[in-house]
Amino acid sequence: MRIIEVARTSAAVAETSGRKAKVAALAACLGRAGAREAPIVVAYLSGELPQRQIGVGYAALRDVPPPADVPALTVAEVDAAFTEIGAVSGKGSVARRRELVAGLLARATRAEQDFLIRLLAGELRQGALDGLMVEAIAAAAGVPAADVRRAFMLRGSLGPVATAALADGADGLRAFTLEVGRPVKPMLAAAAPSIDEAFGKLDGEAAVEWKLDGVRAQVHVSGGDVRVFTRTLDEITERLPEVVAAVRELPVRDAVLDGELIALRPDGRPHPFQVTGARTATRTAKDADPVPLTLYLFDVLHLDGADLLDAPGADRNAALARIVPDHLRMPRLVTADPAAAKAMFDEAVARGHEGVVVKSLDTPYTAGRRGAGWIKVKPRHTLDLVVLAVEWGHGRRSGLLSNLHLGARDAESGGFVMLGKTFKGLTDELLAWQTRTLRELAVREDDWTVHVRPELVVEIAFDGVQHSTRYPGGIALRFARVLRYRPDKSAAEADTIDTVRAVAPVMD
CATH class of the missing domain: 2.40.50.140 (Nucleic acid-binding proteins)
Known part of the structure; x- marks a missing residue:
């Protein structure tokens, strides 16, 4: 596939405001790309590089060579060029990367140059966000969007999902399952300005849990191996020996747990977020006196061979309570009374926390989406x-x-x-x-x-x-x-x- 087709699709998507038209343009491009090139095209149309960072800054894009007359660059050639640029290191690397960028742009037409420069500069804002791309993949492959969305949740990346959908359809998407050791996109909470409004969106009893000003942690347990991932799916296990030690005490063989990490003062009140953030950002825990982090768990996605993603929230919490002691569980109240929920909210705020999350007892774990199942309430x-x-x-x-x-x-x-x-x-x-x-x-x-x-x-x-x-x-x-x-x-x-x-x- 030629890169001009991707560039034209990007321009078409940017020029239309209608969601259906955007999806149709993206789907048509993906259909032409096919399964092999789909991951690259998905990344480009999302404004990203499969290589993520290749060391090209704005300065390297200032001096653009004269454009080519005829579009000939292929997607595969551009991807190979980006990989080569990203591999450059050592003395003279800045100059060498600029040379390679200039060589690539010299082979591109004016329209292709514009697309590639905006892609490298992070200015490709044509609107192909994850939600639209999920629908586009579904349309191109002729499969339900819900199947693509679930596969994306479990894989954490749309590229492999697009390949599977275009190559093998629904059967290919069903191959994506929850794997212990591979992080999934976390479930997110919508927002409400008050407890009453949050309860108004739910029906009957709900769980009310503290909302901490901490760092989201997804914990994977496999035998004696414990791995900790952030909400961005980056692994931080080596930075958290005290968390790993606490999790190893749990009576589980295999599990995927969701929770929050926070640095607490001796009186139980939280340190400023910067303390927690700095502690999780530290590459190792070799500081003379590192600030310890406390783990609060509030969900379980997998337990000893059983996937629980589709189980109601109440069932998942019951499973969590069987294996996690009280001091490692997020404080929680189940009630149908907004006044009782408000008291829980007031207690959380009085202890220095952000507020509460009101959770439906029936909702499954819809990872990567802000649904009505979880609703956060803050005092400001x-x-x-x-x-x-x-x-x-x-x-x-x-x-x-x-x-x-x-x-x-x-x-x-x-x-x-x-x-x-x-x-x-x-x-x-x-x-x-x-x-x-x-x-x-x-x-x-x-x-x-x-x-x-x-x-x-x-x-x-x-x-x-x-x-x-x-x-x-x-x-x-x-x-x-x-x-x-x-x-x-x-x-x-x-x-x-x-x-x-x-x-x-x-x-x-």
């Missing part, structure tokens, strides 16, 4: 937004990137809707960190503003939402302030513009 309005650009500071902040441009995801178009700017809540440490980090994500800049790849997620507190003619979404956040950065979240997991409107009513 917070959103996970994406940094779109940042302005240079002045006065005491001269020389530092300060004022953040904040965007919510547009689930329909796949782009981002700007909701305002803020420089509030930034400590000196955060200012220094974001200046370094955002410069690395820069795609273009002028004397005042640095525009960045939309990859960095930041948690924002705000007092409300108001109408605005200044921003394209017609709304803006009131008194937005930075709480923390969320390197554990991808931009695809940021809150949507619809969530913004649902969490906080728009005020005049």
Whole structure:
């Protein structure tokens, strides 16, 4: 398959706002690609590289050679070139990577150059997010979208799922099963502004669990082997010897457990999130006195040979209670009384935690999706937004990137809707960190503003939402302030513009 076909599909998807039209264009391209090249095409149309990072920054894309006259580059040739570029290391590697990039671009037409440059720069925002790509794979292969979605949940990557679907249809998708040792995409929670509203979305009794300001942990147990993964499916086992030791005490042979890691003070109150984040980000636990992490488990996906993904939440919790002692389980209350749930909420907040998660007792474990089965309630309005650009500071902040441009995801178009700017809540440490980090994500800049790849997620507190003619979404956040950065979240997991409107009513 030629890369021009992918480039044209990308442009067509970007130019249409209709979900069905986007899916149709993506499906047609995948159908032409076939099973062998499907993983590469899926990645490119999702704005990603199969190799993930190949060491090409914005500087390497500034000097573009004259374009070719006729499109001849194939998908396989581009993929091989990216692999070669990513393998370059050692002295002179920067110059060599630029040479290889220039050589690739010299073989591309103007349209292909534009596509490849935006792909490498992380600016391919045509809207082919996971949800649309799942539907496109289903349409191209003639299989139910639910089957593709489940396979994606279990495999954690759409490329292999596309290959299986296009090659073997539904039978190929059924081959994806939960494997102990291979992390699955975690189930996510929707948001509600109050306990009453959360209970209003569920029917009858529900479980109310503390919501911690920690790091999500998926724990896989196989015999005496314990492995720990983050919500981004990265393994952090070697950093957590105390967690591994605690899990080895459980009376299980094989299990997949879901929970949260958090650093607690001696009085039981949580350390700031930065302490937990720094502890899980440490490559080894060789510090003289590392801050210990406490593991709270709240779900089980597999237990001693039995998959529990499709079991009701109440049954999964009963299985968890059989093998996990109280001190390792998330505090939980099952009730139909919103007042009792509010008391649980107040206790969690009083102990320094974020709030609670209200969970249906009937819902299966729908990994990788924000469904109505789990609903988080916090005492303040917070959103996970994406940094779109940042302005240079002045006065005491001269020389530092300060004022953040904040965007919510547009689930329909796949782009981002700007909701305002803020420089509030930034400590000196955060200012220094974001200046370094955002410069690395820069795609273009002028004397005042640095525009960045939309990859960095930041948690924002705000007092409300108001109408605005200044921003394209017609709304803006009131008194937005930075709480923390969320390197554990991808931009695809940021809150949507619809969530913004649902969490906080728009005020005049």
